[in-house]
Amino acid sequence: MDKVAEILAEASAEVVEPRFRALAAGEVMEKAPGELVTVADREAEAIISRRLRELLPVPVVGEEAVAADPSLTEALRSEPAVWLVDPVDGTSNFVAGRPEYAVMCSLVRGGRTVASWIWQPETATAYTAELGSGAWRDGERLTRPAAPADAAELTGVLKSRFLAPQHRHRLEANCEVFGEIDPGLSAAGVEYPEVANGRFDFIFYWRTLPWDHAPGSLLVTEAGGVSARLDGTPYRPEAPGCEDGLLVAADPATWELTRAVLTAG
Template identity: 75%
Template sequence: MEKVAEILAEVSAEVVEPRFRALADGEVMEKAPGDLVTIADREAEVIISRRLRELLPVPVVGEEAVAADPSLARALVEEPAVWLVDPVDGTSNFVAGRPDFAVMASLVRAGQAVAAWIWQPMSQTAYSAELGAGAWRDGHRLVRRPTDDAPEKWRGTLKSRYLDPAEHHRMLTSARVFGQVSGGLRSAGMEYPLIAEGEQEFILYWRTLPWDHAPGSLLITESGGVSARLSGSPYRPDPPGGEDGLLVAADPAVWEHTREILLGR
């Protein structure tokens, strides 16, 4: 666990952080309309992938590699073990000079995340989780305090960019019962820890790319929370294009009540 955390922090210091607010012309590209990638994303993924394979020689499913060859993501369902890598989670923030970005990795065995790491470079904060062993921030175990029963005191995030407009409007209307609802930080690696740390009670995601959600989902479940599809099935890091919708919450009661409020069921 410690070695992977060291890899993420070292690669971040080597190729990501020096380019923060210092990207040169030609170092920011579009890999799809509205979807940015930088030289830092690509270089960091190559180095992290190589070093992870030195620890455990299994396939690496990296965000930028899959952008170039989508078939690589099939390893998540075809291989017994896979590394997942998100070299810069929150690239749009990174490009804009906003500090809300992270470097993430997870280890998936038999289709389930069994270990996860999130490095937040601007605060030099490390989160990790291991299936059945707990969740940690900088070596201190994370255990959420009990949540208040009143939804009007809950804080949450609705990631509604990919929702149907009518459904988006209906959910926003339903969400008025909550104390505070935001649109998020544009980085899963910054958002998931807010629940584990007790700063928010829920997040609703719609599109769920595996490199974005495997690390945070394990962090949440190992700190006592829930990360599950809207059907109620536990989150699993499937290849892109699978089931949409993911509700993450501080505990099972919050998850059930939030789903009832947002979805009417």
């Protein structure tokens, strides 16, 4: 666990952090409409992927490598073990000079996330989680604080950008019963830890790219929370294309209450 945390922090220090608020002309590109990538993303992924393979020689499914070759995600179905890498989560924040970005990876065995790492460079905060062994922030055990029992006191995030308009409008209307709906932080590697820390009581995601959600889902569940599809199926990292809703919540009771509100009507 410590070695992987070192790999992320060292790659970040080498090629990511020096470019924060210092990206040169030509170092930011659009890999798909509305999707940015920078030289920091690509260089960090190359470094992290090489060093992870040296540590455990299994396939690496990295966000930027998949952008070039989508077939790489087949390893999630066909291989017994896979590394998932998101070299700069929250690239739009990184490009804009906002500090909410993270460097992440996770280890998937038999279709389940068994370990995860989130490094937040601008606060020098490390989050780790291991299946069955707990969640940790800078070496201290994380336990999710109790959430309010009343929906009117809950604070959540609704990530509805990729929903069809009619479904988005219904969800937004349903969410009026909650105490506060926060716009989110545009980085899963910052949002998931804030569920574990107690800032957010729930987050609803629609698009669930595996490198975005495997690390944080394990962190939240190992801290006592829940990360599951709306039918109650626990989260599993899947190839891109799975867009059927993922609800992350502070605890089982909050998950059930939030699902009831979101799916009403």
